[in-house]
Amino acid sequence: MNYSRLRDANVPALLLRARHSHPRYASISSKAFNDLTAELLLSIGARVMLTMSIWTEAGLVNGSRGYVVDIVWHADVTDPRTTLPAYIPICFPKYTGPALPYDIPGVPMPSKVVPIFPCRRYRTQNTTRTSTDNHWREQFPLMVSYAMTIYKSQGMTLDLAIVDLKARGTPRPLGLLYVALSRVRRLEHLAIFADIILDDIRPNVTRALEVRRLDEENRAQQVLLPPLGPPMPRTPDLLTPRPLTFSTGASTGRRERERDREGYLGERERKNLLPEKGANGVMTKKAVPFEETLALVEKQDSRAAPE
Secondary structure, three states, rough: HHHHHHHHHHOOEEEEEEEOOHHHHHHHOHHOOOOOOOOOEEEEEOOEOOOOEEEHHHOOOOOOEEEEEEEOOOOOOOOOOOOOOEEEEEEEOOOOOOOOOOOOOOOOOOHHHEEEEOEEEEEEEEEEOOEEEEEEEEEOOOEEOOOOOOOOOOOOOOEEEEEEEOOOOOOOOOHHHHHOOOOOOOOOOOOOOOHHHOHHOOOOHHHHHHHHHHHHHHHOOOOOOOOOOOOOOOOOOOOOOOOOOHHHHHHHHHHHHHHOOOOOOOHHHHHHOOOOOOOOEEEEEOOOOOHHHHHHHHHHHHHHHOO
């Protein structure tokens, strides 16, 4: 449908062939290069979609839709039919970034025009057990988008949508219809091309029972393996606060301090370790290291110890 709309527009179209690190990689699917197609047919005014996120804050994300304003080559290009353009100005109505100095006659929103440059995507392929082959494809991250699949429309919010529910010979998943009908904000912004039948909105009981049967068979084949080694010893939680007991006896206080040196922090130490700020935001007390805090506690205990 996309290319039939280009043909019906009766506007000269240009076939953009991607550049590759080797000609044999031109036959590789676009999925291997993050949706960069080997061939891209465009014309002035064609509706296109961005296939990668370029500037998220300004609205140039994967799935942004616009139309081609112009096609620009470098000044020294002699054969535009065999050379990729330097950039393609695209008008994105939802672009919120700074306006660029474009003054093209007939463009209703010149402040929404953004130049899209070709990008290069790499792919690594294992040729042997010990060697790999790195190759790349260079193409514009665009695709013609007069129509799109329901899978591609997931996550989009459209102003207007025409949903084609004609049978394609393969059963549709139950949730696919919900995705298609929920792309617009209001019901009057949606047009359905074919009638909705009950099989599109109710679950397939036979298929659901088959999925449950396969899941039960898979669970029955699962075996609980024994542990590979002895269980790990349980370590004390070092972040759990533990009160520090002070005694008049020097030996008892020493034992408590030795226990705290092993990793436990008491309430008193935690309070000393935290810095404080005054009303104006200026630090009024520095954080005291743990060793200095224990030394201070030992000094106080030695004074309180009986003679």
